Amino acid sequence: MCQRRPIWINFLALCLSLSCFFTQSHAEEEHSTGTILKAKNLFPNLITEFAAEHAYTPLQLSWGLMQQKELPENHGMTFNFPNAKKRNFWMFNCFIDLSLAYCDKNKIITEIHQLKAYPDKMDPNYPILTIEDWWQNPPSQELKDFFLDNGAPSGTPVHYALEMESGWFEKNKIKVGDRCLWSSYATEGYVSKVIALDPLIKKYALPISLVFPETLHYVFSLDYEYPVRVQLLDENDRIIKKTTIYPNIDYLTPLTIKTLIVSEIIEK
Structure with missing residues (x-):
């Protein structure tokens, strides 16, 4: 003979069923x-990957990619400044053409520039291989002015920058408004x-x-x-x-x- 369950057990089972139903419905809504x-x-x-060295210290930020004779494909350098202000990247002591992206505090690209190298302007008798060479044989004001005049002054404050091989941003269809992502703990970076x-x-x-x-x-x-x-x-x-x-x-x-x-x- 089948024994009937007490009414309170049936009521409890119904409440549990309704509770599960509403919980599931809420989860599905969320x-x-x-x-x-x-x-x-x-x-x-959507995402372009690159490899990069990172410049953080005043010396690294000043030296950048000077004396670099070539760059591996999809390889560059990030510049991580302590604050945002207008900047002017120049190509003094650089030997290869570069592409430059200026970024705001969120690493969103605000400007893209092409940087032309002028290796013939450097004196081969006094190569600047280290920062000590700069101090011992500082360039003339005329030479400084030439490179500053042919630099890439920013139109807005810059907190970060990314330098890559010439034409890299155009080749990868990267434009103003895209966002760069990198960390000092990793050599890989991305542009989204x-x-x-x-x-x-x-x-x-x-x-x-x-x-x-x-x-x-x-x-x-x-x-x-x-x-x-x-x-x-x-x-x-x-x-x-x-x-x-x-x-x-x-x-x-x-x-x-x-x-x-x-x-x-x-x-x-």
């Missing part, structure tokens, strides 16, 4: 993925493009999950009539921040992310 897009398929040139959300919003139904190949900081732009609400997820698909991206204001993620979810258009 983690709703909808359309899943792989960023590397939509933006094939600004990601326009407008085409995705117009083409796909919300919510849209944009999954990136690397867990990094990214920059997003929105040329749209309304702001959008987004969720930032880490490599474990955990929501680490919810925020709003507004039209015509580039948004740099404050944390490294693996996925961005566009969850809602704010039309009010």
Whole structure:
């Protein structure tokens, strides 16, 4: 004979079922993925990797790539200044043409310049191989003026800079507004493009999950009539921040992310 369960047990089971249902529904709302897009398929040139030496000390910042006769492919130097101000990179004592990107405090590229070398201007009888050579045989004011006049003065304050082989930024389709990422603890660095959300919003139904190949900081732009609400997820698909991206204001993620979810258009 089948024994009936007490009413209170049935009631408890019902409450637990409802609790699981609402918890699952809430989780699905928070983690709703909808359309899943792989960023590397939509933006094939999203990330460009490079190798670099890092200049931090006054001596390193002053010397830079002087006396460098060649650069390996995709190899350069980062300049990490203690503050942001207008600067003028010159090509004194340099022997190869270079490309230069000036960056703001967020390492977002603000200017790109081509730097021409003038090795014939250097006196072969007094080569400047070290900073001590500079002190012992300082260049004439006329020579200094020549290199300063043919340098690359910045139009805005510069906090960081990246020097690469000549034509590197153009070859890799890197433009003003793209973001550089590097650390003094690693020889590898990256340049990440600004990601326009407008085409995705117009083409796909919300919510849209944009999954990136690397867990990094990214920059997003929105040329749209309304702001959008987004969720930032880490490599474990955990929501680490919810925020709003507004039209015509580039948004740099404050944390490294693996996925961005566009969850809602704010039309009010």
